[in-house]
Amino acid sequence: MPDNEKKVEFEHHVDTSELHSYMPALVGLGAGAFVAAGVIFMLKGFSLQLGAGLVGLFVLLIFIFLGGEIPRWPKITKESEQMVKAGGTPGEFHEIGDVGFPTALFILSEIAFFGGAFVAYFYLRSAYAVWPPEGIHHLDVAIPSIQTALLIVSSVMIEWSTAAVKKGNQTAVKLGFLGAVILGLGFAVIQMGYEWPHLLSSGELTPQDGLFGASFFVLTGIHGVHVIAGVIANTVVTIKAFRNQFDEKNHGFLEAAGTYWHFVHIVWLFLFAFLWQDGLSYFQAAVA
């Protein structure tokens, strides 16, 4: 049976009503409550009752989400496996378009997230006439340079894997993603296992060192969390690759995980420029 016919046949068996879940809105509401708590605390000062209420609401909504979603996971997993057998690609939602669309939407939401973080950083920074503020040590660029090299090589390996899977080269897929996982782990270990402890223990830079210290740890921290998420996603891809679950037609998840990793890489370039090399500091005096 041709692939197209197989896929059409599969689509008839999917309960598409399950794709229209109210859960994303619920989680969005919970996240909104959590952010609102943070904003209110910054503007009005900390309030235990309000904080506990909003965080409690957030936790409640997350539990509702998990309670509603987890029972559906086995069924969704089974359907994904059926889709693979029928020649389709999990994540390639037949209702929306190819895997590029949901991945691109996710990346756009991440751009909005980091965009917001950078805007907040520059807004707060604009209060200073000189950047970094006096008394702050210039950070050594050797460590981020090594980290950048790790990210570049890992991106190349992922690109190699992505090209290889389309030609059916399974060995390259396995080695490429395995390499990316190791390099990603190396990045995280250098940051959280060496640089941060070194800065904190030597007192060179701590979160208490004014806006620069706080910004440094917040921005590198949220990026570090994204790196760890990317390493987890790439590990899952690697495990699936070693089980030969990708081929010329079925590699949507591999491509999505790779795209996410590339995004994590590009955010890092801006962090390197803004935090280690005082990027855009020539505007400092003008806006202060």
Added chain:
Amino acid sequence: MSKTANPLKGIVNIPRFGLFVITAGITAAGSLGLPETSIFSLLPANILNAIDSSGSVIASEEMHVLLTIIPGFMLAPFISFFGMAAIFGITLGHLVIATTSKVGAVDLLSPLFTFLGLFFIRQYKSPGNFIGPLIFVLVTSLWLSYVGFTVTGLDMLPIMLFTLLSQAGIVAIGYVFYLIAKQVKIFN
């Protein structure tokens, strides 16, 4: 809804995104991570003196910054292989570098000229054609010369010669790598 209904189709091209990021990363990291090297520290003293007999351009700190070599420009000839994704990637990498420029905000415009120059390389991408890289060198050198002249107010001629040498040198090295890559068919 069919695949053709993807509203981001053609805007966000996932398979080329990796290439875009890798070229941006190499371009940015080459300047942010490596020691700054200007053409002044690479050329022999007699050539420096022949171009700038008064020594005013060589002594200028702004010119040192402007003539700092961007190793990522070695990728420029590879546009013939990589296409628009690499053009955007190198341009973004240059933008990241420009945010850290010691010359000032005017350097934020430099990536626009890089983009323009790279676009010419793509336009003249027939095998062995060096017209594209040549136009890239001219476009970026003219812009750098203009910035150098505006910022320092020094003689235009030595500034132009130094920027031309600087840009031509790095692109020529990239062009050699490009020819080797083409010979061994590494990207086929």
